[in-house]
Amino acid sequence: MFDTMTSTKVVGAGCGALLVFLLGGWAGETLYSVGGGHGEDEQQAYVIDTGAAPAEEAAEAVPFADLLAAADPAAGQKVFAKCSACHKVDGGDATGPHLNGVVDRQVASIAGYAYSDAMLTHADKVWNGEELNAFLASPKGYVPGTKMTFAGLPKDTDRANLVAYLATLP
Template sequence: MFNTMTLTKVVGGLCGTFLIFLLGNWVAETIYHVGPSGSHGENEVAQAYAIEVADAGGESEEEAIPFADVYAMADADAGAKVFNKCKACHKLDGTNSTGPHLDGVVDRQVASLDGFAYSDALAGLDNAWTPEHLSEFLASPKGYAPGTKMGFAGLPKVEDRANIIAYLATMPN
């Protein structure tokens, strides 16, 4: 039942299938050629058309309002909801976790808690966590203190930052 002729047909079928796939790949690369030498995007290619963006380099409207004005209208209850993003690393009960506890953080000296190993980036700062400094830090932790251990990307909305700072200001030390 299984002889040399059957084995030859099976091997021939597999080789033929492989050849079809190779030829299909060659045809697809020829039809969908990208780049000047088939480099698949390694060289920059000019766009077919440009999309105009209004006021691309201008300052956003939310940053045009001074932070002090936004902070004056902040809602601590809304800040409690935003704080849910922080709960994974920070506590409000006076105990440190992955990050230092945040009760009493508003107007506290930066890197001033005993028993927490701050990064050199934060330990080197000599200022207090005023609402303005907290807002700058929360907007971009790595931009404010390059080398910080805090892996959070930041809060881009100034309202969210003001609300969470207002919430943290209600937490006793």
């Protein structure tokens, strides 16, 4: 019942359908493409004025010391909620070391806490405002290989408020 002529027709129909599909895609792409895409210099034909001001350049960066001087420890306590999953402020260690007295403390200096080798290489530094700012912005960027998996705090004001809060802890 299924002879060679029938199988030839089935294969031919499949090839024909594929050819129509490919040609339709090529025709649609040709009709609706946005640019030449062949290395030609393309320029915008016209600009629609929306009345909005052009994007201003980024404001000049404020030194972290100035942000820290104006920081709000109460706001920093709210930011600390992100840290409290791994760090305690009651003198006990958790996943991370406790943060009591961390400001102006030697890096990797909590006795009994198992710091990563990467953090131990920074043990000659002190957690001052600038060091904490750099670390909190991107822990893995500042200390590659650290065990701290937190991505960091992107906002300067959040980091300043957090450091101000940590400075109030005994």
